[in-house]
Amino acid sequence: MAQEEAHKTADVVVTAAEKPMTDKEVTVPPPVAEKDVTPTVASGEKAESEKEEEETVVAEKVIVPSPEELEKKALAEFKELVREALNKREFTSPAPVKEEKPEEKKPAEETKGEDKTEEKKEEEKPEAIKLEEKTDAVAPAETKSEEKEAVSATEKDSSVEEDGTKTVEAIEESIVSVTPPENTVVSEAEPMEPEEVSIYGVPLLQDERSDVILLKFLRARDFKVKDALTMLKNTVQWRKENKIDELVEEASEFEKMVFAHGVDKEGHVVIYSSYGEFQNKELFSDKEKLNKFLNWRIQLQEKCVRALDFSSPDAKSSFVFVSDFRNAPGLGKRALWQFIRRAVKQFEDNYPEFASRELFINVPWWYIPYYKTFGSIITSPRTRSKMVLAGPSKSTDAIFKYISPEQVPVKYGGLSKDIPIATEDTVTEAIVKPAAKYTIDLPASDACMLSWELRVLGADVSYGAQFEPTTEGNYAVIVSKNRRIESTDEPVITESFKVGEPGKIVITIDNQTSKKKKVLYRFKTLPISDL
Known part of the structure; x- marks a missing residue:
């Protein structure tokens, strides 16, 4: 019965497997969701990557320092190196070469003493080994005299110990003789005071003005701090050698x-x-x-x-x-x-x-x-x-x-020389065309002393000046007669006129050459009370 039931269940199972499926049962969901999921993930990753790139670009733009910031940073680094060099006295003090030589020799002597002691020990070791070999060889033959051998062995050990103590004492003596005196150690341990260095009359790092000087050295070496420090050291040494x-x-x-x-x-x-x-x-x-x-x-x-x-x-x-x-x-x-x-x-x-x-x-x-x-x-x-x-x-x-012409010496074409007119008074420039005349008016509103300077570049012109009063009916006064200005004459014309009434000085430049001429002039009025 059990077998029959098993066959029935098997048949039932088989029939269930072989049973055709209806249309209602075939409900396979379309993979729409899967298609939608994958592109959304990719788009999200792209968006995140784009955001990261934008953030990095913005960060790079923000991180890039300005030239002023780079200059300040280089100056700060340069000042720190200069401070260290001053503390170590690297500007003017010579390098302590002589003090280093004895320090190098002392450990060498110690090593030599140690090498000698090691050689002595090595020389003594084979002798001890030979003694042990001899005792081993004699031991089986001399069985009766064990007490004598023990006594002799103790004597030999005592002799070896005495030799060892002697070598140790010799080593200690050599070490004591090589140790440096205590005074030298104390002098080396003392801290060195930073040196005071001035350049162009300005003390380094002790005055705010030294920042401008240090910047000059940085610019000369394209803001390479170490190169600028080397240049500064060489300059300080050069100034010391030449006693500037x-x-x-x-x-x-x-x-x-x-x-x-x-x-x-x-x-x-x-x-x-x-x-x-x-x-x-x-x-x-x-x-x-x-x-x-x-x-x-x-x-x-x-x-x-x-x-x-x-x-x-x-x-x-x-x-x-x-x-x-x-x-x-x-x-x-x-x-x-x-x-x-x-x-x-x-x-x-x-x-x-x-x-x-x-x-x-x-x-x-x-x-x-x-x-x-x-x-x-x-x-x-x-x-x-x-x-x-x-x-x-x-x-x-x-x-x-x-x-400016008023700042240029006369010998170089300017108007600067020892005259009542100061260099702060501005100069007026004018062009005289070829074969033409040019007039200059210098007004005087009250009684005063009127002074002027004039120069014609290239010369070869005629010059004249007269005072014309403002009041009608008054006569003009000739201040300087018309004369030819040659290239060999004094290049700067300097004249003064005491004005007693309102009027003006009229200067006439006559250029009869085929080249244009440049005229430089300036004037100044002084009250009569100041004379």
């Missing part, structure tokens, strides 16, 4: 060649160098005199640097250099070019970033090969971009482009 602080107090005889006069339009002090003075053969007679001239040039540079304002980065802490090559010696004067190369090298290495602009005026035709040689010496593109070259016909215009 003492050189400032010395007198000199070369004022005609190099001098400081006035300021440019931005307020920088202007230094003029006249290389025509190098025609003097006595200057090249020996190296001592040429070195003396170079020292004086450094002295002038140092005096001008110390007069600068280092109180803030916005202050004018650099110069405009004007080099005049009128009547300068030719290429045959090797001493001149050697001097120029040497001076340029020393100024770039020890007075970095002190040149706001360099004007080379009255440049002759042979200056081109000189410039190629001179330019190759200057390695900094920053310095090369500050140089301006002008021939004899364009020198005055080049100077007036950067320096």
Whole structure:
């Protein structure tokens, strides 16, 4: 019966499996949900990745520091390195080479003593081994005399111990003799006081003005802090070797060649160098005199640097250099070019970033090969971009482009000289056309002393001046008769007239040449009570 029931259940199962399924039972859900899920996940990942990229881009934009921040960061790092160097006395003190040598020798002597003791021990070890071998060989043969051998062994051990104590004492004696005295250890342990270093009359890190000086060294080395520190150390050492602080107090005889006069339009002090003075053969007679001239040039540079304002980065802490090559010696004067190369090298290495602009005026035709040689010496593109070259016909215009005429000396085409009119009084420029006249009116509203300066670039014109009163019926007064101004005459005309009534001074410039002329003039009135 059980078998039959099993067969029935099996049949039932089989029939259930073989039973065809109706349409209602076949309800397979379409995989729509699966298709929808996968793209949503991918789109979500893409959105997240895009957001991350945007955040990274924004972060990169925010992280990039400005040039001012980079400058501040470099200055802070530079000041920290300078502080460490001052604490270690690395600027002026020589390296303690002599003190390190005995310290290196002492451990060597100790090692030698230890090597000797080790050699002694090694030499003693084989002897002990030989003694043990001999005792081992004799032991089986001499069985009867064990007590005698024990006594002899104890005697030998005592002798070995005595030898060991002797070697230990020898080692201790050698170590005691090598140990350094206590005084030297105490002197080395004492902390070194930081040194005080001044440059251009400003103490490093002890004055706010030193920040401007340190920035100059950083700019000269493209804000590479370690290179700037090396440059600063070399400058301090150079100043010490050449006694620059003492050189400032010395007198000199070369004022005609190099001098400081006035300021440019931005307020920088202007230094003029006249290389025509190098025609003097006595200057090249020996190296001592040429070195003396170079020292004086450094002295002038140092005096001008110390007069600068280092109180803030916005202050004018650099110069405009004007080099005049009128009547300068030719290429045959090797001493001149050697001097120029040497001076340029020393100024770039020890007075970095002190040149706001360099004007080379009255440049002759042979200056081109000189410039190629001179330019190759200057390695900094920053310095090369500050140089301006002008021939004899364009020198005055080049100077007036950067320096106002009232600040330019008379010998270089300006109006600056010892006169009642101050350099602060502005200069007016005018152009006189070819074959034409030009008049200038200088008004005077009350009784006063009226003074004026006038210069015609290129000369070859006629000049005249008269006073014309405002009141009708009064006669005009001739102040200066019409006269021809030649190129050999005094270039600057300076005149004054005491005015007793309201009126004006009328100046007439007559240009009968075929070239236009530039006129520079300025005037000033002083009350009669101030005279």
